[in-house]
Amino acid sequence: MASEQKVKQYLAYWFQLGKKVLTHNGQTMLPQPVIRGDRYSQEFEDCWRQITLADSGDSYLEGTEQSIAELLTPAWELAGCARCSMPVTIRSVGIASLFCPCNDLPTWPNTEIPAPRSPVNTQAQLTDIRDRLLKDRE
Numbered sequence: 001m002a003s004e005q006k007v008k009q010y011l012a013y014w015f016q017l018g019k020k021v022l023t024h025n026g027q028t029m030l031p032q033p034v035i036r037g038d039r040y041s042q043e044f045e046d047c048w049r050q051i052t053l054a055d056s057g058d059s060y061l062e063g064t065e066q067s068i069a070e071l072l073t074p075a076w077e078l079a080g081c082a083r084c085s086m087p088v089t090i091r092s093v094g095i096a097s098l099f100c101p102c103n104d105l106p107t108w109p110n111t112e113i114p115a116p117r118s119p120v121n122t123q124a125q126l127t128d129i130r131d132r133l134l135k136d137r138e
Contacts, residue, residue: 002076002078002089004052004072006078006087007068007072007078008040009087009118010071010078010087010089011051011068012040012116012118013086013087013116013118014061014062014086014087015032015034015044016035016116017086017102017108018105019061019062019101020062021051021059021060021062021068022061022062023057023058023059024057024058024059025057028062029050029051029059031043031044031046031047035119037119038119038121038123040119051068052068061101062101063099063101063103064089064099064101066089074092075091075092075093076089076091076092077089077090077091077092081100081102083100083102084100084102084108084109085109086100086109088100088101
């Protein structure tokens with residue numbers, strides 16, 4: 001089962017490449033920016049809340065067949081696409097989907113630009129580096 005955090009990260013990565021979420025009433029959502037500093041942006045968090053509301057109906061990532069609500073059930077897992085390494089959905093039991101959402105992005109994968117990412121706590125990263133350096137000196 002894909003955790004809520006993994007599904008949230010999945011959407012954040014695809015939003016960074018311009019994929020939208022389509023709602024049951026035909027509305028599209030593409031929060032920008034997705035990341036602000038060491039956390040997801042308020043725009044992204046608002047979008048996530050709207051997508052996961054019980055009464056919001058089914059929402060789909062553009063180019064996929066599974067609703068976001070389905071991805072939060074035990075029937076689905078997330079893994080890396082063999083073509084582009086972006087997160088894709090995999091059915092826990094049964095036949096997997098044939099397409100990655102990258103199949104309609106003509107310029108992806110593109111190793112010349114930064115890949116989508118999760119928020120990074122810079123202070124924590126620097127502390128980890130410092131601690132490893134200090135440990136190496138011992």
